[in-house]
Amino acid sequence: MLDRNGQRLLTAAFGLVLLAIPFVVHDSYYLHLFVVAAIFVIVAVGLDLIVGYVGQLSLAHAAFFGLGAYISALLSLRLQWSMWIGLPAAALFTGLVAFLLGLVILRTRGHRFIIITVAFAELMKLVATNWVDVTRGFMGLPGLKIPNLYVPGIGAVDISSKERFYYVVLAAAVIAFLLCRTMVRSSIGRAFVLVRENEGLAESLGISAFRYCMIAFVVGAALAGGAGSLYAHYVGFVSPDLFNFSYVTIMLIMVILGGKGTLIGPALGAVIFTFLPELLREASHWRMIIFALILIVTTLFMPRGIIFPLLEHVVPKRWRARHVDAS
Amino acid sequence: MVILGQHLFNGLLIGCAYALIAIGLTMIFGVMNIANFAHGEFYMLGGFVAYYLVSLVGFNYFLALPTAVVLVVVLAIILQHSIFRRLRDAPLMTTTLVTIGLSIFLEHSALMLWGPQPQSIPNPFPTKPLSFFGIYTTPLYIFSMAVTAALIVVGHLLIRRTRMGKAMRATFQNKEASALVGIRIDRIYMYTFAFGAALAAAAGAVLGGFIPVEPTAGGIITLKAFIVVILGGLGSFVGAIVGGILLGIAEALGAGYMPAGWKDAIGFFAVILVLLLRPEGLFKRA
Numbered sequence: 115m116l117d118r119n120g121q122r123l124l125t126a127a128f129g130l131v132l133l134a135i136p137f138v139v140h141d142s143y144y145l146h147l148f149v150v151a152a153i154f155v156i157v158a159v160g161l162d163l164i165v166g167y168v169g170q171l172s173l174a175h176a177a178f179f180g181l182g183a184y185i186s187a188l189l190s191l192r193l194q195w196s197m198w199i200g201l202p203a204a205a206l207f208t209g210l211v212a213f214l215l216g217l218v219i220l221r222t223r224g225h226r227f228i229i230i231t232v233a234f235a236e237l238m239k240l241v242a243t244n245w246v247d248v249t250r251g252f253m254g255l256p257g258l259k260i261p262n263l264y265v266p267g268i269g270a271v272d273i274s275s276k277e278r279f280y281y282v283v284l285a286a287a288v289i290a291f292l293l294c295r296t297m298v299r300s301s302i303g304r305a306f307v308l309v310r311e312n313e314g315l316a317e318s319l320g321i322s323a324f325r326y327c328m329i330a331f332v333v334g335a336a337l338a339g340g341a342g343s344l345y346a347h348y349v350g351f352v353s354p355d356l357f358n359f360s361y362v363t364i365m366l367i368m369v370i371l372g373g374k375g376t377l378i379g380p381a382l383g384a385v386i387f388t389f390l391p392e393l394l395r396e397a398s399h400w401r402m403i404i405f406a407l408i409l410i411v412t413t414l415f416m417p418r419g420i421i422f423p424l425l426e427h428v429v430p431k432r433w434r435a436r437h438v439d440a441s
Numbered sequence: 442m443v444i445l446g447q448h449l450f451n452g453l454l455i456g457c458a459y460a461l462i463a464i465g466l467t468m469i470f471g472v473m474n475i476a477n478f479a480h481g482e483f484y485m486l487g488g489f490v491a492y493y494l495v496s497l498v499g500f501n502y503f504l505a506l507p508t509a510v511v512l513v514v515v516l517a518i519i520l521q522h523s524i525f526r527r528l529r530d531a532p533l534m535t536t537t538l539v540t541i542g543l544s545i546f547l548e549h550s551a552l553m554l555w556g557p558q559p560q561s562i563p564n565p566f567p568t569k570p571l572s573f574f575g576i577y578t579t580p581l582y583i584f585s586m587a588v589t590a591a592l593i594v595v596g597h598l599l600i601r602r603t604r605m606g607k608a609m610r611a612t613f614q615n616k617e618a619s620a621l622v623g624i625r626i627d628r629i630y631m632y633t634f635a636f637g638a639a640l641a642a643a644a645g646a647v648l649g650g651f652i653p654v655e656p657t658a659g660g661i662i663t664l665k666a667f668i669v670v671i672l673g674g675l676g677s678f679v680g681a682i683v684g685g686i687l688l689g690i691a692e693a694l695g696a697g698y699m700p701a702g703w704k705d706a707i708g709f710f711a712v713i714l715v716l717l718l719r720p721e722g723l724f725k726r727a
Contacts, residue, residue: 171534218713224533225476225675226716229667233709234662244702359660363545370538402549410543413535414527 133285136277142422145276149348151388152283153341158368158375158384160337163330165366166374167298169310170327171228173362175338176214179237180356182208182339183346184242187255190347194263201343206263208339209332216331239357256352257344258364269409283344287381290337294377297333307375360402364391367409382421443575449690449696450576454648456689457589457594460661461644463669464682465637471613471676472633474681478540480641481663484549486513487642488654489555492562502565506588508638517638521631529630530675544659551656559653562646585647592643593682600678609633614707659706668708672715674722681703683722 139145161175186204189195195203219230242249249255260274273279297303298413308316309323316323346352364387372383419430466480491509493501526537556650566581567647579726600606611619612629620626645654652658669688673680689710715722 149568164533169534171537222716224672225470225667226539228476228533229664229671230712230716232664233668233712236661237706237709240703240706244700274715360545366538366541399549401554402545404554406542406544406549408545410524410539410546413538413542414524417535 126141133281134225136280142168142276144168145280147392148391149210149276149280149283150345151385152280152287153345153348154368154388155287155381156341156344156385157338157365160283160341161236161365162372162380163294163297163306163334164375165369166376166380167303167310168330170220170331171224172231172331172334173228173359173366174212174231174234175236175334177357178208178212178257178335178338178358178359179345179365180242180341180352180364181211183340183352183356184249184255185339185351186343187258187346188248190258195441196245197343197347201340202341202349205336205340208342209336210330213328214336216328220327222330232291235357235359235362237353241267242354242357249354252354254263254351254355256351257294258350258352260347262400278391279348283348286316286340290340291377291381294337298377302326302329309352310375363405363409367405367412371412371420373419376419376422378421378425379419382425383419386421444697445694447576448693450520450578452690452693453686454582454586454589454651454689455692456686457586458644458648458685459595459665459669459689460682460685461589461640462597463591463673464593464678466639466666467670467673467676467678467681468609468613468633469599469637470616470670471631472609473525473529475525475536476533476540476667477525477637478537480637480657481545481659481661481668482544482551483513483517483641483659483663484645485551485654485656485659486646487514487546488562488658489551489645489656490642491561491649491652492560493555495563496560502562502563505562506643509646513642514635514639516637518631521634525634526630530628544663548659550658554616555656556658559655560649561651561653563651564650566639567630567695582649585650586699590646592640596636596640597678597682598665635720653659667711671712672723674724677722677724680722680724 135148137144139148141413158181162171182204183329185199185207186197187204189200215234219227219234222230243251245251260279265272271278273282303325305316305321306431308319308321309326313323316326334402342356348411359389368381368383368387370383371387372381373379391401391405394404416423462484464478465483466477469475469477469480487509490512491505494505494508495502520543524539528539558689564581566579566584568579568581570577571583586650599605600609606627608619608624609632611622611624612626612633614630616626619629645658665688669684670681671689674683688711689705691711692704696708
């Protein structure tokens, strides 16, 4: 256990490591993985708000990611909007869609909720595949570019190299993480946990379960949409494959294995599960079989996940008290 | 008018198959309180095992179908003993995540064993179309239709008319009281699970003659079956049958009158509508 100064030191050291990555890692492929990992950190902390904090199993998260990617791609290719406007627009639009969907499905709980999130995800895939006039169907939308960054005093900076774009996604991931952390440490976060642990009690105290589920759902979806937009511009191409069910499975594994109901756990889970699949690339079918077994075993025998319980020895008690999670 | 009749007729078979799969799903949900997201994999396995028995081992078609069902049931019993027993009374999040994991596990095991190519089960029926009242069909279609319809009736009789079925329904209504009067709950769980897996495997084996079987077929079938179950009312046997046939027919009409590719959307809209207007499903719990 570390004291307060120790924690600051640890955080600072961790931050320095993150900043130093492009100087240390020269292999373009590994750098690529770091960029993708940072994008998935945004996705995972957003999903954790829904799955970990308000305790609703949403399988629509990959669909929100894909939706954000498509919106951003369409804005960029059809209307020539730059990513700097397209990204917030994609996040807002995805949040709006989640709000409308939430109006219908957050009235339900349990099985119905889960099934409708799957149905929504499949519907998004159908739209991306079949609305050929707009989405070009299976051919996807290629040709997305990373725009210049305008820095006051310096002018346009080209950030399209992996080394530079890494800092953009790192900044985005840190902002997303801090946003979620501020949220779960506030009264909103306490309401989330109460709704998860005892919805009846929450309602009897005047805390609307519907409202707090909606907040988590919309914020989580908007983060996924924003991450999708970053991903689309980084990879330069979107296709209906983004809506495949395997994506949402991997996102869930990031959250569950990391430790749902904590933020640092899923964030690290996102990094580990961006790298692990790539390292297992030699055996692509074995990879999914191994993941499935990890998901089954973790859920059955280690409901608190793996990463966060390991971290507890280093992470201060102060954090633990906030991130408390029994199930 | 004849074309409409043709669409309705085409929808009937797939509707019966949906019904068969949904019956098992709704029974497992009602009795064991598990939302089995791996249920469609039994459909996929039924089709694949039948295909391999016929085309590689050289089994007779009519012998291969029941053998495939038996083999899938053996697997289901193993899974029930190793995994599903632990899920009893577990939180919904746990059961869902574990069965999703199981579904991916089975799908990718099938991909590794059999490869990604869709396969049609060879069958001994003549391919010459039959026609009556202007509606065209094939002998294989009539056979499959008869088998699925017969299985639905058999399933219904099993649940309504036998002691075992009575015990299942009792467990469905109240576990503790059933255990109190001497029903062996563990056995009921096992029979329910095996029964559900058998119906899904049979649907897969029978439909494998028309719809090529592929390792990835399980996921969408699970989703369709869940849609049927929600439409019919969670835990309702009659609801599963009527919901399945309705969805099959609606999709066939959609395939006939809507642009290609959109028919799968019908079920999703239906389920959202039902949820808005009649959240308990079209039929109450039976």
